[in-house]
Amino acid sequence: MLEYEMEELVPIVAKLTEQYTSKESSSIRFETARQLMEAAIYCIHHSEYMVDNNEKSSAYVMVNRAEHLSAKEAYEHGYHILVEKVKRLNVKYSSLLSYFNSYRNQAYYDTIVKGMPAFFLYYDAKFAPQNHILTLDYPTLRFIGDVQGVDAIELYLNYTEYEQTFLKAFPEEYILKTLELYHTDYEELLINVCSIVLRNVLVCMWIDKPISGNRFTKNEINYIQDKILEKGQLEIEIIIMNLLQSLIRMGFEDNKELLEYLSYDIHEFSTELWNAAQYNNVNILLGGEKA
Amino acid sequence: MDEDKIFQYLIGQQENNQLTIQKQMKDLMACNDYTKQFGIQLSEKEALDLIKERRENLIRQERIEFGEGIITKLIFTFCDSTYIYQDNYVETIQRLQEIFYLYKNESLDELTDDELLEYMKEQLDGKCQGDLDYLEDTALEAFARKIRCGWDD
Numbered sequence: 001m002l003e004y005e006m007e008e009l010v011p012i013v014a015k016l017t018e019q020y021t022s023k024e025s026s027s028i029r030f031e032t033a034r035q036l037m038e039a040a041i042y043c044i045h046h047s048e049y050m051v052d053n054n055e056k057s058s059a060y061v062m063v064n065r066a067e068h069l070s071a072k073e074a075y076e077h078g079y080h081i082l083v084e085k086v087k088r089l090n091v092k093y094s095s096l097l098s099y100f101n102s103y104r105n106q107a108y109y110d111t112i113v114k115g116m117p118a119f120f121l122y123y124d125a126k127f128a129p130q131n132h133i134l135t136l137d138y139p140t141l142r143f144i145g146d147v148q149g150v151d152a153i154e155l156y157l158n159y160t161e162y163e164q165t166f167l168k169a170f171p172e173e174y175i176l177k178t179l180e181l182y183h184t185d186y187e188e189l190l191i192n193v194c195s196i197v198l199r200n201v202l203v204c205m206w207i208d209k210p211i212s213g214n215r216f217t218k219n220e221i222n223y224i225q226d227k228i229l230e231k232g233q234l235e236i237e238i239i240i241m242n243l244l245q246s247l248i249r250m251g252f253e254d255n256k257e258l259l260e261y262l263s264y265d266i267h268e269f270s271t272e273l274w275n276a277a278q279y280n281n282v283n284i285l286l287g288g289e290k291a
Numbered sequence: 292m293d294e295d296k297i298f299q300y301l302i303g304q305q306e307n308n309q310l311t312i313q314k315q316m317k318d319l320m321a322c323n324d325y326t327k328q329f330g331i332q333l334s335e336k337e338a339l340d341l342i343k344e345r346r347e348n349l350i351r352q353e354r355i356e357f358g359e360g361i362i363t364k365l366i367f368t369f370c371d372s373t374y375i376y377q378d379n380y381v382e383t384i385q386r387l388q389e390i391f392y393l394y395k396n397e398s399l400d401e402l403t404d405d406e407l408l409e410y411m412k413e414q415l416d417g418k419c420q421g422d423l424d425y426l427e428d429t430a431l432e433a434f435a436r437k438i439r440c441g442w443d444d
Binding site for chain 1: 300355358360361395403405
């Protein structure tokens with residue numbers, strides 16, 4: 001991580017202030033100064049990255065720069081990297097939109113199709129690059145956490161890409177039936193579409209049932225419940241993880257990034273299965289036949 | 292990089308930087324060349340008092356200033372006012388400085404320095420008839436409210 005003396009950072013913030021006020025104001029409020037200071041630091045952090053010019057990848061790789069950059073040079077370099085990153089992200093987003101399917105879930109649609117363009121319209125790489133503007137309401141399997149600015153959007157779009165890659169491998173009719181089975185009002189709920197489908201696929205794999213979107217039979221539910229209680233939570237988690245790995249190996253060309261992303265749901269799923277089995281609620285969790 | 296530390300340093304910069312104080316003193320004393328035609332001048336002690344008052348005002352109003360600041364502009368704007376003379380010169384500039392920073396905040400930074408100074412001068416010499424309390428509590432208060440509501444005439 002690049003470290004600079006305070007004296008090196010102040011002129012950058014002063015210059016930004018001048019630009020922010022168009023030289024028409026000699027002073028700014030503390031909040032504005034803080035925002036501009038964070039903007040300078042955000043750009044300086046980005047100077048640690050170089051664009052990987054490999055055409056197959058749009059990754060940014062961290063490099064140890066042989067020569068030491070001054071704070072001003074680091075800021076300008078970082079700002080340039082940032083602007084290029086936003087442009088590449090825009091291309092990635094356009095590509096994602098060409099195959100994106102929200103499966104009628106309103107939050108998914110609103111976040112990706114309606115909300116995301118606002119980022120590219122209003123993102124302020126100069127005076128507030130740390131602000132990614134959007135609330136990103138649709139819940140991904142892995143949370144963005146403290147990541148800010150264009151990095152947060154990049155992560156979020158990566159996660160969306162993984163989900164869409166997974167989902168488009170299945171017939172749309174199956175996905176819609178599975179979501180309907182989960183909840184009749186799934187279209188209005190703030191749920192992760194990928195998780196619901198993934199869980200259904202994994203359970204079907206476990207009991208060797210073809211995916212169909214139909215309810216699990218009573219016998220199937222009883223079988224699953226008995227197995228869960230017999231194996232215990234830890235072993236169930238291992239079983240499900242193994243099923244996920246097989247699925248990715250056989251159906252997704254062993255895509256490691258996709259596997260890593262989807263595996264974030266496994267612990268929570270196995271915990272829910274364990275709890276459901278203990279309280280005889282597996283039928284409700286998995287959408288079994290109604291009594 | 293600890294962002295809080297950097298931010299405190301930014302605020303501290305406008306308090307303690309000796310070079311900045313010396314330059315400001317020089318700039319303020321240079322104003323006398325212009326203001327003496329109106330019968331008003333600053334002594335070195337008065338200039339230093341203005342600089343100290345500036346620092347305190349900025350902290351009170353939670354603002355940061357880079358560069359030379361607003362005092363010289365204030366002096367050039369108001370030195371020809373009929374309501375300012377040698378006896379009340381320093382006190383008036385101090386008060387105008389305080390009012391200036393207050394109303395930069397109250398107008399949500401929607402006004403440029405020149406716009407605010409122009410309005411203050413116009414009001415002080417006009418409706419307020421030199422009354423700084425009236426300028427602060429009535430004239431500027433009404434103006435800032437209009438600015439906050441989006442009035443741009």
